[in-house]
Amino acid sequence: MELANLGLVLKFAIIVIIYLIIFFALRIMYKDIRNIGKRTNRTIGLEIIKKGDNSILRNGALIPITNELTIGRNENNILVLNDLYVSSFHAKIYLKNTDYIIEDNKSTNGTFVNDKRILKTILKNGDEIKIGTALFKVIG
Amino acid sequence: MNDIKDERKLLVFTYLLCIMCFFNISIVGNIIDRSALILGIVMCVIISYSYIIIKRFFPDGDKYILVFSSILNIIGIVELYRLNQLLAIKQTLWYTLGNAIFIIIVIVVSDLKAFNRYKYLYLILTIVLMALGTFWGKEIGGAKNWIRIGALSFQPSEFGKITLIAYLASALEDYGTQKQSRKFSIFDSVFDKYLKKYDIHESYKSLIEPALVVMVCLGFMVLQKDLGSALIIFAISATMLYIATSKFKYVITCIILFAIGSVISYCMFSHVRIRIKIWLDPWKYAYSQGSQIVQSLIAIVSGGLFGSGLGLGKPWLIPVVTTDFIYAAICEEFGILVGIAVIILYFLLFYRLMRAAVSAKDNFSRLLAVGYSTMIASQALVIIGGVTGAVPLTGITLPLVSYGGSSLVITYFSLGIVQKISEEGI
Numbered sequence: 001m002e003l004a005n006l007g008l009v010l011k012f013a014i015i016v017i018i019y020l021i022i023f024f025a026l027r028i029m030y031k032d033i034r035n036i037g038k039r040t041n042r043t044i045g046l047e048i049i050k051k052g053d054n055s056i057l058r059n060g061a062l063i064p065i066t067n068e069l070t071i072g073r074n075e076n077n078i079l080v081l082n083d084l085y086v087s088s089f090h091a092k093i094y095l096k097n098t099d100y101i102i103e104d105n106k107s108t109n110g111t112f113v114n115d116k117r118i119l120k121t122i123l124k125n126g127d128e129i130k131i132g133t134a135l136f137k138v139i140g
Numbered sequence: 141m142n143d144i145k146d147e148r149k150l151l152v153f154t155y156l157l158c159i160m161c162f163f164n165i166s167i168v169g170n171i172i173d174r175s176a177l178i179l180g181i182v183m184c185v186i187i188s189y190s191y192i193i194i195k196r197f198f199p200d201g202d203k204y205i206l207v208f209s210s211i212l213n214i215i216g217i218v219e220l221y222r223l224n225q226l227l228a229i230k231q232t233l234w235y236t237l238g239n240a241i242f243i244i245i246v247i248v249v250s251d252l253k254a255f256n257r258y259k260y261l262y263l264i265l266t267i268v269l270m271a272l273g274t275f276w277g278k279e280i281g282g283a284k285n286w287i288r289i290g291a292l293s294f295q296p297s298e299f300g301k302i303t304l305i306a307y308l309a310s311a312l313e314d315y316g317t318q319k320q321s322r323k324f325s326i327f328d329s330v331f332d333k334y335l336k337k338y339d340i341h342e343s344y345k346s347l348i349e350p351a352l353v354v355m356v357c358l359g360f361m362v363l364q365k366d367l368g369s370a371l372i373i374f375a376i377s378a379t380m381l382y383i384a385t386s387k388f389k390y391v392i393t394c395i396i397l398f399a400i401g402s403v404i405s406y407c408m409f410s411h412v413r414i415r416i417k418i419w420l421d422p423w424k425y426a427y428s429q430g431s432q433i434v435q436s437l438i439a440i441v442s443g444g445l446f447g448s449g450l451g452l453g454k455p456w457l458i459p460v461v462t463t464d465f466i467y468a469a470i471c472e473e474f475g476i477l478v479g480i481a482v483i484i485l486y487f488l489l490f491y492r493l494m495r496a497a498v499s500a501k502d503n504f505s506r507l508l509a510v511g512y513s514t515m516i517a518s519q520a521l522v523i524i525g526g527v528t529g530a531v532p533l534t535g536i537t538l539p540l541v542s543y544g545g546s547s548l549v550i551t552y553f554s555l556g557i558v559q560k561i562s563e564e565g566i
Contacts, residue, residue: 007452018481029491
């Protein structure tokens with residue numbers, strides 16, 4: 001009666017799998033709850049490594065980002081760069097869940113993170129952002 | 141990174157569960173039942189299809205709502221297959237339709253906040269749907285709220301619950317804010333003089349209209365002998381009221397009114413009396429009106445901790461087993477452990493839905509999410525309680541698990557809207 005034994009095995013296996021699912025789900029929930037507390041106060045900073053052609057910036061200064069930072073030549077941006085190689089609305093850095101995302105806004109000369117041209121990517125500590133002739137470093 | 145690994149693990153386990161359940165069913169008879177295996181593979185395909193679409197095109201939203209609802213659906217379809225193969229196949233079709241509606245809502249609805257303008261449309265739809273059963277309904281199984289169109293029969297009160305939640309969300313969203321005076325309320329002129337005389341705080345006015353609507357809906361439900369829906373509407377209204385106002389005294393008022401209403405209906409209606417009588421001592425009526433609950437209790441107990449095994453129990457002895465008492469069949473064949481696991485799964489689903497409500501940016505979305513999650517959670521609680529004899533039995537379905545086209549469609553509609561709300565928040 002092998003089929004009966006197989007049935008018995010399957011019966012227990014199904015119960016085990018359902019409880020494994022619940023266990024993993026609870027672990028995910030737990031991590032999630034921890035993240036909600038972490039999420040509310042995340043500020044990063046952009047350190048100016050090279051100010052390039054921008055007369056407004058100073059080398060070594062720090063720009064804090066709390067939720068959103070718009071970068072471009074237009075004066076409606078939060079960070080205004082008057083470099084000729086920077087488009088009017090060049091890029092945007094914003095907070096999403098627990099990560100900061102940098103998004104290129106269809107600029108002419110592109111946005112570079114760690115010397116790679118990107119459209120939209122997650123920022124990590126120490127990443128180097130190049131916009132026009134200016135170079136910034138992410139401080140977490 | 142860890143998050144993605146955990147999601148993958150959960151998904152892999154879901155597939156594993158599906159395959160194993162159907163494999164178990166297929167080897168129960170003397171020959172291997174291939175259609176069971178095919179159904180299992182079809183279910184896996186549908187799950188992966190919806191999951192991939194949501195993951196690729198709408199990755200901002202909550203990914204676990206679909207997983208938990210799929211697991212509940214799998215358990216339901218497996219048990220239905222064991223009871224009645226045709227119903228299982230029909231349920232799979234409804235499941236596909238439900239998933240399609242879920243995905244369509246997530247794709248099509250772009251701005252949920254804009255829907256709060258249609259308050260009076262929701263009001264009219266709610267009253268019409270709730271009244272439909274009273275005036276044109278057929279009586280099936282003791283509740284007079286089924287409408288038959290051709291070959292399909294559905295319960296209009298289920299759709300009415302959705303529009304009721306939409307109406308309550310749009311009516312309560314402005315409570316306590318400056319915008320209150322902007323919304324036109326027909327009671328403004330009538331009650332102005334009355335309220336000014338007694339110096340009652342202005343916020344009361346905006347609550348009178350929704351309160352009356354809810355009372356009318358409850359009245360229709362009681363007239364249609366659908367007490368389960370009445371209980372759920374009460375739970376939804378009380379929860380939304382508390383979330384909107386944050387004043388506990390309103391909840392106390394609701395409970396008191398509900399107690400008064402139930403005592404009145406106990407005295408007035410015989411079917412309420414019968415239900416309470418059977419609930420208090422089902423064994424006395426074991427061969428007549430209490431046979432449903434008695435059979436269900438016997439089945440749950442005979443399963444034991446680990447169940448009798450799929451296909452080896454006798455769930456067909458339970459009356460109405462494919463819809464209301466499916467939980468008893470699951471407890472018998474899968475065991476009490478899985479019965480508890482199903483309750484935990486509903487709790488997890490409720491948690492994910494409420495999490496979307498917590499992170500919603502505006503009041504309307506938050507109230508909508510709270511309303512829909514309460515609808516699903518209270519439905520599960522009331523029927524599981526009724527089936528195990530903890531509360532008086534009512535004729536509502538276990539969401540996602542029971543056989544029922546309109547129930548599945550409504551539940552997936554609500555899940556789709558909450559998924560959309562979860563995208564907007566953090």
